[in-house]
Amino acid sequence: MNPATPTDLDFSFLEEGFSARDIVDQKINESSLTDDRDAFYVCDLGDVLKKHLRWVRALPRVTPFYAVKCNDSQAVVMTLASLGTGFDCASKMEIQLVQSLGVDPSRIIYANPCKQVSQIKYASSHGVQMMTFDSEVELMKVARCHDNAKLVLRIATDDSKAVCRLSVKFGATLKACRGLLERAKELGLDVIGVSFHVGSGCTDAETYTKAIADARCVFDMGEELGFEMDLLDIGGGFPGSDDTELKFEEIAAVINPALDKYFPADAGVRIIAEPGRFYVASAYTLVVNIIAKKVIMDDESASDEEDEGTSDRTLMYYVNDGVYGSFNCIFYDHAHCLPTLHKKPKPDEALYPCSIWGPTCDGLDRIVEQCSLPDLQVGDWLVFDNMGAYTVAASSTFNGFQRPDIHYVMSRPAWLHVQQICSQGLPAPAEDSSPRSVLIRLHESTQHVRSRNTACLQKVLKINI
């Protein structure tokens, strides 16, 4: 099998007492000294760890298989690999990425019910066995191309209340399941379980209960037909920040009793999930710079009635990342992004109705239709929190605008914690009795840290897992 490949995980340590937000300030101060005010991200890998600890606490029976499509940054995938999660891959490239970091194929589920034949063959030749299906044609392809597939039947859910619906495209109806299972039997295939996805950005926790109950029905059908059904995959849909109405722990509090009812712990069913957004959304902060501005004066008649000075104008701000870049989430993920100001406004500072636009020449490239902001200047910065999910993963360089740089940071205690989980959580390879080690070399950064404590940044160069 592939030996684990040493890989660069390049991040800076947060010195004690410093947060990712301090790094945002520091980067802003550094680049404000120059004309180079490109948009950038700060990603706190410690936040990914925090999410993992929250997951383990809230859903102790459920092993997370991170959905790589949500954010395929190597640093994130590697952090999660160290934490021992599995991975939901939907394509050859995602499988390649995860395997290049030394992840065992048993920790991968190929969770795309409609796969290209050549990619099924790729999975087969790379030891990836678990894969989802929801149609007869897919079964026939798998029967032809994969000798050891462990198939997971994806069922449709009622995702009408989710922000992004998925069951319009994927998932077999309960009615269709028996026929599919019979067909799998005829083809000599191995079906091991059931998966579903309640839709991304789930707003109704009961959807999970209903889907878990449906999965139970399909388990029973499968067992009747002689399959050894031992995998339940409850998909994704979990919120990525605490800004949402429905909190992660509230969903967990609904899922756990449903699991205990339909799949009690002693029944020997392994339960996994495919969280994407949950792990990455809040780790990323995007910082953009105002590159242009327009002041639109209102009609004189309108301004007569208003208080002078405040609402006689509308401001248009143009910033250096937009919907063809990170803010593709506005279209693809139905996101509503609102900035916070880098410079604290004065208490009595006037606010104006504003719109915020991306840098491309397309009129569609609008980030915020309406919000209230002070009178800002070209060169000022806007900060967008919770920008890790479905942002960088689908951004383009349309019109020649480059993707923002991403600065990865992690606190020392967080890093030690990841290391600890890594060394205790990953089993040693069978033929090698020495424990897997995490090698880490620290180098004092030669970089100038002008604005803050000079000891703030250190570079981690090479880490082998």
Ligand SMILES: *Cc1c(COP(=O)(O)O)cnc(C)c1O
């Ligand atoms: C997109 C996707 C996920 C991740 O969904 P989140 O809502 O981001 O958790 C999980 N599983 C499958 C099959 C997906 O397509």
